[in-house]
Amino acid sequence: MKVINTHIDVVKIIEPTVFGDDRGYFCETWHQQRFEHLVTAKPCVFVQDNHSMSVKGTLRGLHFQRQQTQGKLIRVTSGQVFDVAVDLRSGSTTYGQWVGEILSAENQRQLWVPAGFAHGFFVLSDKAECLYKCTDYYHPQSEECIQWNDPTLNIQWPLNGIAPKLSAKDTQGKKFTETGAL
Numbered sequence: 001m002k003v004i005n006t007h008i009d010v011v012k013i014i015e016p017t018v019f020g021d022d023r024g025y026f027c028e029t030w031h032q033q034r035f036e037h038l039v040t041a042k043p044c045v046f047v048q049d050n051h052s053m054s055v056k057g058t059l060r061g062l063h064f065q066r067q068q069t070q071g072k073l074i075r076v077t078s079g080q081v082f083d084v085a086v087d088l089r090s091g092s093t094t095y096g097q098w099v100g101e102i103l104s105a106e107n108q109r110q111l112w113v114p115a116g117f118a119h120g121f122f123v124l125s126d127k128a129e130c131l132y133k134c135t136d137y138y139h140p141q142s143e144e145c146i147q148w149n150d151p152t153l154n155i156q157w158p159l160n161g162i163a164p165k166l167s168a169k170d171t172q173g174k175k176f177t178e179t180g181a182l
Helices: 032-040
Strands: 002-005 012-015 018-021 024-027 048-055 059-065 072-078 080-087 098-104 110-113 117-123 127-134 143-145
Touching: 059 080, 072 080, 072 098, 072 117, 080 110, 080 127, 098 110, 117 127
Parallel strands: none
Antiparallel strands: 002 012, 012 110, 018 024, 048 127, 059 117, 059 143, 072 110, 072 127, 080 098, 080 117
């Protein structure tokens, strides 16, 4: 696997090695020892896997949990999304900064979003399926949402004139300045 650094040092893009020929392809999408050696530099245990399917124009996020904060390893198995991580870590030199990356079934990239970040994505293809591994369990009582279009964060979503489809929960996201650090 190839690990690509982002401007936030703990958020990583992972490109698996893909072996392909006229029959199709094979790639290893998870390897505990390599991940810990090349990405986290410490033990990392995933306790929950999630799978979501969303249609074009859906924007999910920006979600985070105050308790049981989750690290997430995200990949797309069908379609294409613009995936975003926002640094909420208390005392971080990159607090309030974000990383955005296109993940697709075609490019096979994964995004490592450590605990202490808000996460969201926007679907660019007709539909997209996302799989993500989580380092802690979902804790709905402490889940919060930051407005996807918060002016302080100024995330450059590639909307291309599309009004995003939001859940009721996501339409009620807080301003970044109201959330505070984790």
